[in-house]
Amino acid sequence: MTAPLRPGDPPRLGRYELVGRLGEGGMGNVFLARDPQGRQVAIKVVRPDLSHDDEFRGRFRSEVNRARQVPPFCTAEVLDAEPDHDPPFLVVEYVDGPSLAEVVRRQGPLSPAGLHSMAVGIATALTAIHGAGVIHRDLKPGNVLFALGGVKVIDFGIARAFEATSQHTRTDQVVGTVSYMAPERFDAESSHTVGPAADIFAWGAVVGYAATGRTPFAADSPPATAMRILTQPPDLTGLTGPLRGLVERALAKEPGDRPTARELLDELLTAAGQPAGAAAPAQALPTLRAASDQPAQPAGTADGPPAGAADGAVAAGAVAAGGGNGAPARGRRRWLIGLGVATAVLAVLVPGALFGRQLLAEPDSGAPAVPTGSASGSPATGTAAPTGAPSSGAATSGAAPSGAADTTRAILTGQRRALLHIAEIDRDLSMPFDGVTHVSDGTGPDALFALVPIGVDYMIKSLNPEVDHRPCLGVKVLPEESAALVAAECYPTAATLFEISPVDGTDDKGRPTYQIYNDTYGFVQWSRSRSKIYVEFLGDAPIDTTFSLVDRGPL
Numbered sequence: 001m002t003a004p005l006r007p008g009d010p011p012r013l014g015r016y017e018l019v020g021r022l023g024e025g026g027m028g029n030v031f032l033a034r035d036p037q038g039r040q041v042a043i044k045v046v047r048p049d050l051s052h053d054d055e056f057r058g059r060f061r062s063e064v065n066r067a068r069q070v071p072p073f074c075t076a077e078v079l080d081a082e083p084d085h086d087p088p089f090l091v092v093e094y095v096d097g098p099s100l101a102e103v104v105r106r107q108g109p110l111s112p113a114g115l116h117s118m119a120v121g122i123a124t125a126l127t128a129i130h131g132a133g134v135i136h137r138d139l140k141p142g143n144v145l146f147a148l149g150g151v152k153v154i155d156f157g158i159a160r161a162f163e164a165t166s167q168h169t170r171t172d173q174v175v176g177t178v179s180y181m182a183p184e185r186f187d188a189e190s191s192h193t194v195g196p197a198a199d200i201f202a203w204g205a206v207v208g209y210a211a212t213g214r215t216p217f218a219a220d221s222p223p224a225t226a227m228r229i230l231t232q233p234p235d236l237t238g239l240t241g242p243l244r245g246l247v248e249r250a251l252a253k254e255p256g257d258r259p260t261a262r263e264l265l266d267e268l269l270t271a272a273g274q275p276a277g278a279a280a281p282a283q284a285l286p287t288l289r290a291a292s293d294q295p296a297q298p299a300g301t302a303d304g305p306p307a308g309a310a311d312g313a314v315a316a317g318a319v320a321a322g323g324g325n326g327a328p329a330r331g332r333r334r335w336l337i338g339l340g341v342a343t344a345v346l347a348v349l350v351p352g353a354l355f356g357r358q359l360l361a362e363p364d365s366g367a368p369a370v371p372t373g374s375a376s377g378s379p380a381t382g383t384a385a386p387t388g389a390p391s392s393g394a395a396t397s398g399a400a401p402s403g404a405a406d407t408t409r410a411i412l413t414g415q416r417r418a419l420l421h422i423a424e425i426d427r428d429l430s431m432p433f434d435g436v437t438h439v440s441d442g443t444g445p446d447a448l449f450a451l452v453p454i455g456v457d458y459m460i461k462s463l464n465p466e467v468d469h470r471p472c473l474g475v476k477v478l479p480e481e482s483a484a485l486v487a488a489e490c491y492p493t494a495a496t497l498f499e500i501s502p503v504d505g506t507d508d509k510g511r512p513t514y515q516i517y518n519d520t521y522g523f524v525q526w527s528r529s530r531s532k533i534y535v536e537f538l539g540d541a542p543i544d545t546t547f548s549l550v551d552r553g554p555l
Contacts, residue, residue, distance in 0.1 A: 002032050013043055013089055014082055028087070032094065040094040041079060044155075046087050054539035057083050062499070062519055064090060067156065069132035069456050074125040076145075076154040095152045100210055101141035109213045112241065118144070119207050119243060120268045121151025126203060126261035129156055130196040133455030133497075137194070139202035140177045141209055178222040179215040180205040183230050183253050197255035200264065204234070204250030211239040216251060242271035408512075411549050412500070417448050417463060419550035420516075422526055423507035429533065429547070431462040435487035437473065437533045439526070442550070449473075450555055452490070457497040457519075459490055472496050475521045475535050482534040483521045494520040503546055513546035 002020035005011075009031070011018055016033040019040075023030045028046045035041055050056045064081040072078075072093065080091035100118065104110070110118060122144060129136055136143075136156040143155045182201035185194055208216040216234030219225040234251045236244055246267055252258050259267070410416045419442045420429040428442035429449070440447050448463040452472070460473040467487055474488025475495040488496050499517040507513055516524040522537035525545045 005031075013045065014085060016041065016043060016091065018043070033091075035079075035091075040096075042076070042092050042094045042154075044090045044092070046089060048087050050088070052086075055537060057088060058537065058539070059519070060088055062517070063134070065499075065501075066132055066134045066456055070134060070156070071128045074121060074128055074150065074152060075156065076152055092154070095145045095147045095154060097145045097147040097152070099142050100144040100146070100206070103146065104141065104210060104213055109238070110210045115207070115211050116243060116268070116271075118151055118210055119203075119246075120265070122153060122203055122206065123261055123264040123268055125151070125153035126196075126199055127265050129153070130199070130261050131455060133457050135194065135196055136199045136202070138177065138180075139199055139206060140180045141206055142177075144206060178225050178229075179209075179217065181226075181229065182255070184255055186226050186230060195255060196261065197258045200250050200258045200261065201252075201255075203261075203264065204247045204258075207243065207247050208234060208236055208239060208251075211243070211247075212237065216247075246271070407551050408549060411551060412451060412453070412458075414451050414453050414555075416554050417450055417552040419447050419552060420449055420460070421507055421511075421548045421550050423505070423513050423546045423548055424544065425526060425528070426508045428550075431464050431467060431471075431473070431487060433464070433466040435467055435471070437485040439531075439533070448552055451500070454492045454497060456499070457492075458500055459492060459496050460498060460516075461490055462487065473498070475518055477521075482536045485524065485533050485535060494518075498524070500547075503543065505546065507546070507548040509548075511548040511550070513548050515543050515546055 002022060004020060005018060006021070009018065009021070009029075013031075013033065015036055018031045018033045020032040021029065022032050022042055028044055031043045031045065033041050033043045046056075046060070061081075061083040064078065064083065067078045070078070076095050077093040078090065079093060082089055109115075122139070126136070126139075134156060136153070138155060139153070143153060145152045145154055180202040182194070182198040185198055205216055208214075214235075215225075216236055217225055217228040217232065218235070219228050230253075234248065236247060239247060246259070246264065250258055250264070407416065411418045421427075421442070422429060422439060425439065427439040428447045430438050430440035430442075430444070430446040431449075432438060432440075432446045438446075445466065446462075446464045450461045450463055452459040452461050462470055462472065464470065469489070471487035472490040473485050473496065474493075475483045476486045476488075477483045490496070495518070497518065499519070500514050501517065503513055503515050505513050518524070518535055521535045523535065523543060523545070524547075525534055525536055525538075526532075527534055
């Protein structure tokens with residue numbers, strides 16, 4: 001329901017005309033607006049106290065970029081954002097339909113068929129959201145809308161920016177609604193390690209509410225509700241059939257005991273064909289993986305972090321792009337997707353998931369593409385250039401060689417080895433036997449890396465055979481110093497996931513350059529004065545270290 005604007009509300013935000021209020025919450029106000037073409041949109045305006053916080057603006061910008069990768073068929077599409085506006089705001093598709101909270105309040109619990117359809121719709125949305133590396137953090141009945149054509153999940157994509165901005169995050173400011181918050185969200189020490197499994201818990205609580213008209217841990221006050229979530233089993237009286245078992249698993253206390261969004265979707269589609277009253281499957285449908293894939297270590301399990309993980313990776317501990325009990329939610333192409341009807345659903349999801357990767361792989365218009373093979377001008381490693389590689393003369397002339405864009409895309413999709421060439425100093429990142437990053441001339445195996453796509457992020461895997469287990473780069477926080485890059489186990493955590501985004505400019509050989517950014521710790525930088533690689537937030541300072549990707553042949 002739309003309310004009139006209040007005195008003091010702005011009549012416009014950027015190019016949008018505000019026409020009413022849709023709601024308000026801990027993150028800010030939501031307005032109904034019109035774009036220049038007259039189309040209705042919803043605008044979420046960030047709280048004014050965050051307007052001048054450089055750290056928040058950087059995180060807000062990062063989260064918006066992630067949210068734009070989510071396929072919009074089951075969510076409110078992200079249309080625009082102004083992180084530098086005062087105050088910052090986010091523009092999303094306006095969904096004209098009642099929320100689940102309104103429907104249950106007016107009509108009571110959903111019918112069994114309507115309940116299952118809604119459960120599938122939300123699980124589909126979470127599969128897409130998690131596949132883009134986003135965590136919703138505030139899934140609740142008010143954020144599930146019944147729109148023409150099906151269920152739409154709204155209000156995702158910027159909650160992590162609020163919680164991760166430490167100086168503005170207190171116990172009473174954690175984003176979310178207590179009745180739908182997972183147990184790990186009440187632990188102040190792990191507030192930055194909340195993963196997609198928290199959204200699965202919220203899914204279970206939302207389905208329980210839709211089935212019974214009450215939340216599974218209902219109590220007289222928020223503190224009492226939180227205590228029930230932490231210590232008591234859910235009250236699912238009235239929920240029967242295959243959904244009950246799935247909801248019980250989703251509401252497990254330990255994140256690692258919950259299914260992923262993909263597993264939920266598979267089981268829901270399978271359960272749809274079971275007779276009423278049949279039990280839910282005891283195990284999730286298997287997701288086949290190539291033998292080379294290793295499952296991610298669950299966050300928060302009793303066994304603790306993987307042996308040998310970097311201190312920073314242990315401290316961060318978040319499975320940022322996957323469910324709490326398995327491999328990441330979205331798509332390395334090595335995955336052999338799904339079984340039965342679920343394959344048809346993922347045929348819709350995967351193109352959207354890979355779309356952002358393709359954008360990242362294309363060089364900017366007019367910029368020379370990344371050369372392949374030894375044409376980079378760096379010393380050769382003894383690896384033969386791939387078939388069709390241009391001559392060094394073609395590369396150094398600045399002309400875009402044939403197939404260079406495809407080679408760049410192959411590097412970004414984890415199919416080829418590469419040097420991470422530091423543009424500003426004409427040197428290459430290396431991981432020698434001591435497990436700490438250095439720079440080198442790119443001639444040895446310590447300078448070879450492979451990118452491992454995880455959602456919209458990457459793990460950066462060393463191919464140096466002299467380092468045990470061929471680890472990935474991870475961030476380690478050093479006392480009273482900037483964070484360092486060190487060898488870490490190849491599990492997706494807040495310390496091992498990096499964005500690799502194109503930036504303006506080229507390196508010493510005319511190749512397009514990229515920034516490497518960790519959402520929790522900041523940009524990967526080179527210090528001339530200290531002669532070392534470090535990781536740090538820059539605020540409004542310009543990026544002073546960029547990287548190019550130099551092809552070194554197939555894996």
